[in-house]
Amino acid sequence: MYATILFVLATFSATTLLAQNPGKIVGKVIDQKTSETLIGATVSIEGTTKGAATDVDGRYSLSGIAPGRYTILVRYIGYQAKSISDIEVKAGSATPLDVTLAPSATTALSEVVIKATYRQESVNALYAIQKNSVSISDGISSELIRKSPDRNTSDVLKRVSGTTIQDNKFVVVRGLSDRYNSASLDGAPLPSTEPNRKAFSFDIVPSSLIDNIIISKTASPDLPGDFAGGNVQILTKDIPDNNFLTVGIGYSYNTQSTFKDFRSGFRSASDYFAFDDGSRKLVSNFPTTNEVLNGQVTGSRAIQSIQSLNNDFSIYKSKALPGQNYQVTLGNVAEIGKNKNRFGTTVSLTYRNTQTIVPDLQQQFDSYDYHSEQNKFSTNIGALANFAYSFGKNKITFKNLYNRILDDQFTYRTGSNTGSVSSDNHFYAFDMLEKGLFKSTLEGEHALGKKTSKIKWNLGFSNIVNDQPDQKKVNYKQNNTGNPNEPYVAAISSTLGKENARLFSHLNENIYSGKIDYNLPVSLFTQSTLKIGVSSQYRDRTFDARFLGVVFNEETAGKLNYDVAQLLQRPIQTLFGPNLIKSGVFDLDELANLTDRYTANSLTNAGYAMLDSKMGKKVRVVYGLRVEKFDLDLVTQDPNQPKVKLNNTDFLPSVNFTYALTPKANFRASYFRSVARPEFRELAPFAYYDYEMLASVQGNAFLKRTVIDNADLRYEFYPAAGQIFSISGFYKKFQNAIEPLIEDENSSTTISYFNSKSAYVYGVELEARKALDFIDDGAFFKNSTAYVNASFTKSKVTNPIDGVPRLEKTRALVGQSPYVINAGLTHTELDNKLSFNILFNRLGKRIFYAGGTRFSSVYEMPRNVLDFQVGYKVLKSKGEIKLGGSDLLNAKYNFQYQLDGKPYTFSGTGSTFKRYTPGSNYSLSFNYTF
Missing domain, CATH: 2.40.170.20 (TonB-dependent receptor, beta-barrel domain)
Structure with missing residues (x-):
């Protein structure tokens, strides 16, 4: 009950604060013909002195804007300027807008300004990104991921063209098994997570942390050369558009x-946190392989070693x-x-x-x-x-x-x-x-x-x-x-x-x-x-x-008058009972x-x-x-x-x-x-x-x-x-x-x-x-x-x-x-x-x-x-x-x-x-x- 009241109060407080906050416009400026990012382009709000320059990623951020509708002007040397109208800014949130610029067709001094609306420019940017990729590739964005029931990356990859998942975690691209595909996370190669195969287990990356996934099906020289089906590139999120705290809870049947x-x-309590508590592992002083094979683990030492398991x-x-x-x-x-x-x-x-x-x-x-x-x-x-x-x-x-x-x-x-x-x-x-x-x-x-x-x-x-x-x-x-x-x-x-x-x-x-x-x-x-x-x-x-x-140890069993056949019929819960181990009827052995x-x-x-x-x-x-x-x-x-x-x-x-x-x-x-x-x-x-x-x-x-x-x-x-x-x-x-x-x-x-x-x-x-x-x-x-x-x-x-x-x-x-x-x-x-x-x-x-x-x-x-x-x-x-x-x-x-x-x-x-x-x-x- 108290948790529910606190949750409602926190929600109300956060909503009230956000209603008083200004908003922002964020996005990226790219070349219309190549989708290359344009560094140092200027983005300004018409009728104000507020402006910003794009960074090394081509990104800009216009912050501290009162709620309302605005027009922005984007300029870059050698490109046609563009004016984009009807941009709605909401309180406490970021309005995303990627902008495409076309190279100037003339060297005339007079500036020609291309006009577009917010909706038109959003469409233009998406077109350019889709159409101008260097290689033949397919991908999926965080927006599409949110609209699916997928909880991890392996589930997400099933949605990409020509891609399937084997054993619920290993990627298969164009029908080629996991060993013919490679993967990278944030630009660095991903290793094989499996002890018995060449494969990365994609189920260990939660889908909610993904910014986007691109699968390159053809190579360019800047990609690693060890794939034939596809190169899976996973990018996680870095600089968010605005401040946020997201809490999620889910149950499944x-x-x-x-x-x-x-x-x-x-089972130990630590299993619920993905860690063994150590009670399954061999103790630090457990006999070595050579000691077991050379017959050095007998009598009380054998009993002690078996008891430590x-x-x-x-x-x-x-x-x-x-x-x-x-x-x-x-x-x-x-x-x-x-x-x-x-x-x-x-x-x-x-x-x-x-x-x-x-x-x-x-x-x-x-x-x-x-x-x-x-x-x-x-x-x-x-x-x-x-x-x-x-x-x-x-x-x-x-x-x-x-x-x-x-x-x-x-x-x-x-x-x-x-x-x-x-x-x-x-x-x-x-x-x-x-x-x-x-x-x-x-x-x-x-x-x-x-x-x-x-x-x-x-x-x-x-x-x-x-x-x-x-x-x-x-x-x-x-x-x-x-x-x-x-x-x-x-x-x-x-x-x-x-x-x-x-x-x-x-x-x-x-x-x-x-x-x-x-x-x-x-x-x-x-x-x-x-x-x-x-x-x-x-x-x-x-x-x-x-x-x-x-x-x-049949000799010990005989001395103790144990009926081995009867002992072997014990249910599994008592087969290795403490009293039986203490009697010395078992020896320690190893397949080495x-x-x-x-x-x-x-x-x-x-x-x-x-x-x-x-x-x-x-x-x-x-x-x-x-x-x-x-x-x-x-x-x-x-x-x-x-x-x-x-x-x-x-x-x-x-x-x-x-x-x-x-x-x-x-x-x-x-x-x-x-x-x-x-x-x-x-x-x-x-x-x-x-x-x-x-x-x-x-x-x-x-x-x-x-x-x-x-x-x-x-x-x-x-x-x-x-x-x-x-x-x-x-x-x-x-x-x-x-x-x-x-x-x-x-x-x-x-x-x-x-x-x-x-x-x-x-x-x-x-x-x-x-x-x-x-x-x-x-x-x-x-x-x-x-x-x-x-x-x-x-x-x-x-x-x-x-x-x-x-x-x-x-x-x-x-x-x-x-x-x-x-x-x-x-x-x-x-x-x-x-x-x-x-x-x-x-x-x-x-x-x-x-x-x-x-x-x-x-x-x-x-x-x-x-x-x-x-x-x-x-x-x-x-x-x-x-x-x-x-x-x-x-x-x-x-x-x-x-x-x-x-x-x-x-x-x-x-x-x-x-x-x-x-x-x-x-x-x-x-x-x-x-």
Whole structure:
């Protein structure tokens, strides 16, 4: 009650204060033909002495303006002046207005002033930005993000043309899997967050902190050269337009999880804050691997060591709570000194917690017929602190992002395994994973001289941690003797096996990066800009894993007259009881391999030169060369394993051609060469048994880098601001493509990596976004916009010819979908206070793992995804209530073995690698901005 009263009083006070405050006009001034920012342009309010100059970003801010309607005048040397009228300024808020200026057509002394209204100029600016991008790219703005139910970046990326998400977090562009895409955050490269693949987990970046996302599908020399699908550039917010404090709270309901019986293992209070309290980890004085293997851990020391482990195998039951989402964001901007230099701060804290249940995950292939229940407790905390200072023709930014995820999953699996020893199984897995990312970027931008040349530099540091402090697995077997009363016996013997080993792993990686770019306008053709730059990135990773477990000491058990068979029938809660451990009936053992620990580092140095040339009024060509030198070293603790070394120098040319067919249409063509380098994990010989995949994952020290030649054509038409129709064609040829492969020649299955000799991909992309006012000019259709983007691709890979017969000689590229469809409909009412958004996604079946000798390829089958969101602004539009629904159709995820387009059925079971339903999600949230 008191909290509600305080909230109402605070809201009333803030609203009253804002009503007394003046407003401001803010925006950016850009070149109409190139969208380049214009530094030092003057912006003034007609009839007053109030004015400002644009900074190094081309931004201006006119503050301290009384509420009302105004006209501004924008001037810049060599450009036509422009007068923009009907600009409404409201109390306590910022009116955004980006302005485009056209170069002067004459050198006459008399000034010609172009006139426009606020609405017309807003349209002009949006046109210019859409139409004048250097490369073929697609993106999404913070405004569109706010209109979707998306809570993190991976959800947002699903909306971008030709882009899909795998495993709810890894980006796939143009059907190319995550390893063929790269990402940057605030201008610095993003590292791989995964211990077993080359991928960045985009679900760790909250969508509300994003200013915009751009996916470049073709390269220019100033972009990193290690991508073939797309380069994802995420920009977070720095200098806000005005001061604000936004508080958000949200809850979600999952149809098959919330308020249902939720089962889990041990949990500490700190799990709710994404940190393990240390009770799962090995104690500091725990015996070393050598001590365990050399028989030095016996008797009382063995008992003491086993007691130091977390031996709580109890299964706790509760009701799954609704998902929770809280966020506080503070924005502040201050004008300093007579020149009104700007200092901006954006700080945000986020918290998310979800408890989800997959009631029946089916795996029916080879000798397996399994059904699993998975319960996942997930907590995400995040913090963003961005600071920026803009002074004169300079700008310094300092951006920091911290995010941490704790996923604690309990799996209970039942079913039969008709392998070498036929059995029925009750399998338990307690699996907690901690992932953390800290990223800090210092960036400077400085305009020099009269020609507005510009220097931009960037220094970055990232730290990634990925810990599994105690993955516990226990399997109970009932041998298929034909007797239904045969007891289930824990699979613990005098030797340690993968079914009852406990995994303790730790990954730490530091990344140091830096780059500097220099832009200089030059007198070449109609208008040209020379851009040169250098960059460097150093990565340093350490990884270690220990597979520990207890085994029976049969000699001690005999002396104590224990019936081992009876002990192994104990329920899992008492299987490792304190009294039993104290008796000495258990010994400590370890599955050790010197390849389980490795260190790795890589150094990438790059330099580039490019020209951005306007040749006449309609032709623009951006061309140049990027050179990258890459060195990698990886070494394990196994002296018999050779050191992994890579040393490559790559020359990466690119050219982007744009022809302006009309003021609203472009034709584009491009060619570029790029590379895809092996990730540390793909090279490391470390073997990790994945109990979910029922296979081991192992690297290949002999991988080579991939070289890709890319060609694109595109026609794009902009019928109105915010609307587009485009059609693109692309072709990619791969040399030594890197792909995951099922190695199944032996009785146990291993997923490894290999270089295919050659591969190609070609396809077509379509995108359309159009207001529905062509149906009827009434208000309903004017406020409605439909969009669709679709891609259709085909690829072909030849499987390696290495003396091992393969079921498939040729197939599609791993991760490549033959088609991807995104569609949506948005509508606003009540002067934009009420908004509706419906979204649809579908992708064609794609290969998850490439097949081997006994197993065909695993395909992820198509599924339809339907989402919606309704938003309503309240409290003078300072607050907004949102009702959203995602995955309304709740279609099954189905991963299936297929050969020649048909299910590849194993004898006695089926073709299902895994199949499950995620449940539909409904969310209700409220945000208020003070």
